Amino acid sequence: MKIRPQPDPPSRRIVLRSLLAGAALLLGGCATVPPIEQAYLSKPNMLFEDALVYNAEPRFQGSFEPGSPNATGASATGCAACR
């Protein structure tokens, strides 16, 4: 496979720091909130859900941006029509 010359990717150090920050949030920042204190967390626009009227992501995003996290299918994963 021939690779087109690419700009330098971000350094591994940046990626590592991002992962460490995520891990820190995951492990250290986790708080147990009793249900009686979850009024703000339960607001409909605070949820991560698929309900169409609360999901603001445009449908086109995945096919326009091949490295987008919501890009799906083989064509987004690679370069389906590339030659």
Add this chain to the structure above:
Amino acid sequence: MKPLQVAPGRPSLRFLYLGALLGGSSFLASGQETASLLEAGLESIHASDITSSSATFTWRREAETRQWQITASLDEYAVDFVPNALSAGISRPASLNEDRRGVDVAVTQSLSPRWEGTLSANIMEGFSDFRAVWISEYYRQLFSGFSAYTDPDPGSHGASAALVWEAVPQNVFLDLTFGGSQEQTSPGYERIIGPGGGLEKDEERLNAWFATLGIEHFLSPRIRYRHEFAASTVTARDTRLSYRGQINWALADEWVSRSEFSHLREGSEFYAWSVGTSIERDWNERWFAGLSLRFYKDNGQLENALFTVTSAAPPLQSYRLTASLRYVSDAFSLFLYAGPYVSHYGDPGDDIAPFANLYQDRDWIHGGLRIAFPF
């Protein structure tokens, strides 16, 4: 030269598959119904030479321990194909109109008070996006006279299974999804130079597999966080790994901020990242007005051309600004959004010259309407 046409669908394997999906889902959906929801979405994005529109319809039915959902979608692409000056004499302008139709079925079953499972399957017929339409026309004009050329028959089908675990009751949720799909692409072609000559067809059928781990938890009584780790593979490609973090923050009684960051790598050569944030105000949780900003960047798709010409996209940067308005009531909910979207490609280089008009910078306008009826 014959016009771009999609080959007659492969025989009924897809329809058998769809029938099995519908039949199985209907069987599983039996049980006492407690609520139903009908959702519809219309969306369009427009530039001077390309318009992409979509319509989706979802019916969701909830029973005591089971949820059943079916979604039908239609995507339409209107593309003004204009070949690069370098291709003049080989290719000519054309107005193209193509579409894609799809069905997605999902069944969610409660397995225990803290476990839930979902099975889903989907099937699509047609081009995956406007880019595939443009590239298909290019190869058709160039190579349809060769016996090795075949009309494209793009489409895909896939399935996935997911488990959700309430790890800490009402506080921490884990979800794990595995899935796979097979995609029939509209392939590229290349002339074989040298003895024998002829035409070389690119990989036409791609198999993709993916796994996703999601973790959702709270950072405080006002902050909800979700991590999403994903891995995927596709025929002839390196494994893709990605991370996406989303944070929703109730800044005040009526103000909510939603932000996200993502990073993706394919092997050691391709990377992409994005960052976005939005802020929304509500009035009694009935009216909501919001504004969102998003930035995306990658370093260009990998290409696998044998010789010197490739249709792989050069590095891309894009910006999106969206204003939104939502109305929520017991009878129905409505969501309206619109804004500009800018896509800016890096230097395409000589190897991509025939596709320079496809990968030109564009200023887009996007907008949509989504509506939901509970009943």
